[in-house]
Amino acid sequence: DALSDGETTVVAGVMEHVEEAGVHSGDSSCVLPSVSISEELKSRIIAATEAIAEKLCVKGLMNVQYAIKDGELYVLEVNPRASRTVPFVSKATGVSWAKLATRVIMGEKLSDLKPLIKPVDNGYSVKAVVIPFERFVDAQVCLGPEMRSTGEVMGQGATFEEAYARAQIASGKPLPVKGPVLIAASELLVGEALNVVDVFRRHGTEVIVTSEVADSFDPMNADAEIVDLTNWRLEDIAAWMKEAGIKRVVSLSPFDKLCPVQAKVRRAAVGQAIPLSLTTRDAIGVSQATMTVSKMSLQLKAIQERRPAAPAPDFAGVPTAPVGQFSL
Known part of the structure; x- marks a missing residue:
């Protein structure tokens, strides 16, 4: 996932899919940061993403899916919009990418917003999917290019193994x-x-x-x-x-x-x-x-405990809403 204002591009995160290419990204588990991508290859991914954003004149969030085979980098698809992974990346990095994207779309420059982009080190984050095969008794139990999942969960840990364990348990798959x-x-x-x-x-x-x-x-x-x-x-x-x-x-x-x-x-x-x-x-x-x-006892911890508290929003100058009116 990346954020661009048409001139400057910031990569929000390079997520590595657990399943191989060929499984729909919505049905694939993924980990941030990546666990097997070299720094050299990650630099190529970032450079390619910046070049694509510039050529497409993207203003806002974008998502690029890559495949790697024998050291070569291939582009599977480019989505010049917010992807379903934006909430995952936001929780993993502690950065509200959707809010920043809204400000970019409204005309602000990323160069002015960069001081607000301060990713926190939360160790590893793993997204796991929930696929209700038990509800579709005549469907083949398999993964492929057609998306079958109906939800996803997230696990965080100091190591990939701990994060993967938490994600598996959260998705209803005991180890x-x-x-x-x-x-x-x-x-x-x-x-x-x-x-x-x-x-x-x-x-x-x-x-x-x-x-x-x-x-x-x-x-x-x-x-x-x-x-x-x-x-x-x-x-x-x-x-x-x-x-x-x-x-x-x-x-x-x-x-x-x-x-x-x-x-x-x-x-x-x-x-x-x-x-x-x-x-x-x-x-x-x-x-x-x-x-x-x-070898360890997994303790539950709220995601808010994994990072410093976010500053309270400044509503100075905003008209007070009438009693009984709610904005969600």
Whole structure:
């Protein structure tokens, strides 16, 4: 997100999506500041954003979505307007970007407003989404270019892992601190599933893998419980999950090639209210967050406690509203 007056541009924040490009930004978790983007690449992102704002003569807020592959920077889309991420960035940085944008639109210059832009260090902020798959019983449980989420939450912490943990919990997805994780994958993503298995194991989490994943195990390291769900009915998978006490399901499959077994595993998890991880990066983030939560006690803290109190607005000279009139 960025703010521009047509001449000067200030980047409000460079957010990194957890899910890979191809998942709608509204369905993707994101973190601010970024965790894996180099300073050199971040400088290129800022420079590109400034150039785009200048060429488009943007006056107000704008949002640019980039993709990075093999070190190359690609522009996916440019939105010369306020994006849904503006409230998130404002809370994360402690800067009211919408108020500043309004003043810019009304004719003020960013050069005069820069003294008001004082971002605070709030550690890491993570946005997580809420997708009500349980309400759409005939819909595929998958992520893709079509937005499915109906809401989002935010978690903050001193580390990425703590912030990710808070966001997961706030979105109604308890972390698998005391229970097994089922890891399933289609044939095309078995390699990524093995990486997820290794991460959960290193963090001390019990894992159960499907036969497709187990077939690619190193024989010297094949000590995980294996379940073959190939010919199981949906209701049988759901009953087994309940009996086995599954606390999280990791289901990896290409967006456009969801196989029948994966479709049943996901729908069974939704029916049992078991949290789902549908991408490798989300699963790894959950594992890291679970390890962090197991070693600390997460205390609730109001967002106002994370930054100095904002100065009271100056209403001098503003006419008093009649009694009974409210402005929201």
